[in-house]
Amino acid sequence: MSAIGEQEPVRGGPVFRPLSAEDEEQQPAEIESLCMSCHRNGVTRLLLTRIPFFREVIVSSFTCGSCACSDAEIQSAGRVQEQGVRYTLAVSARQDMNREVVKTDCAMARIPELDFEIPAFSQKGALTTIEGIIDRAVAGLEQDQPVRRAADKDMAGKIDEFIGRLKHLKEVDSSFTFIIDDPSGNSFMENPHAPQKDDALVVTHYKRTAQQDAMLGLKAEETDEKPADFVEELRNEVLQFNTNCPECNAPANTNMKLVQIPHFKEVIIMATNCDACGHRTNEVKSGGAIEALGTRITLRITHPSDMMRDILKSETCSVEIPELEFELGMGALAGKFTTLEGLLKDIQDLVVKNPFTLGDSSTPSRVEKFREFGRKVHQILEGHMEAHFILDDPAGNSYLQNIYAPEEDPELKVEHYGRTFEQNEELGLNDMRTEGYESGPTSER
Known part of the structure; x- marks a missing residue:
């Protein structure tokens, strides 16, 4: 009989044992199952194991003795994690x-260097290597x-050319970036220096x-604040009114x-078409309040693809x-x-094309100056000239698309700043009263 307070060891040991080649007791369970290729019976082997510095997983492998069909898959033995995880590795060595x-x-x-992506749910789960993932894609x-x-x-x-580029990656003649993004939080990439930090791996x-x-x-978690019915109508349909x-x-x-707008806020787009004269106009209004801080967005234009970035310029925004x-x-x-x-x-x-600057009263020097400006803008549009494009919005309601979102854009800089008294005056905030309405009428000054 064991002494009081002592516990007898659990027979058979833990269900999930650490992954180790020296563990002789770690044997997979075998289950007879149907082969989907020849419809005869094969064998599925299940191994419940724990990956070091990670968590429990179930490794399954199917083999058919009749048609030699085989398959392998890995599944997480735990629940979906509270947060997603993204592994970014700078591959620089073989x-x-x-x-x-x-x-x-x-x-x-x-x-990213090959603009290559394996979408979610396009492959079964796998316990493999980076080279193995590339081989599966090939x-x-x-x-x-x-x-x-x-x-x-x-x-x-x-496609043959692209396959050659994928195969060439395995030689690691030049460094490239390999990213695993898992919303469930159950994917993993090895850190060979664990428990020390790996400078090449960002988690x-x-x-x-x-x-x-x-x-x-x-x-999805339900929030206490539910949108009003008229806001839901605005989101789901186009409203029309006479003007x-x-x-x-x-x-x-x-x-x-x-x-x-993704990664920003809601805006209201209004468009007016006149059937009588054919005039068209459109305007954008912010769907939210004035932000606590102003926003200054600076983009360094380096490539013609920058011209395709979405941009929201509010009526309170200046451009430089x-x-x-x-x-x-x-x-x-x-x-x-x-x-852009x-x-x-x-x-x-x-x-x-402003008639007030190019009219009969314009001087030749002024005309040439504006034409030179037009030529430079055309060079920027064609990608022949690098330039900085700056949006400065004291109300904080302007936006310039980050094409790398949710990662940082190396050419895009967003700064938030406190407004000056003059800027608050232009926005009408200095005389705006938002408190004390229930205290009764105030006396005249």
């Missing part, structure tokens, strides 16, 4: 290709190549979005829609291009939700 990786079926793998692309060569030789040739934990919760089959055309004063209709010594004041061009290319073209039309 040894990095041998790092062990646990990739669940809901994880996404990405190599095998998947090569699978239908014979059919593609018969149907579309050009497409097959492009980021983040809060899942509502879309990611829906993808994982989780119910007059600003050009010919004829009756016209204005369409209004509430739009959610230092290389052109150009500044567009607050209120000019009103509020706009467009692309669209806004630059509007600025070009506003300056170059």
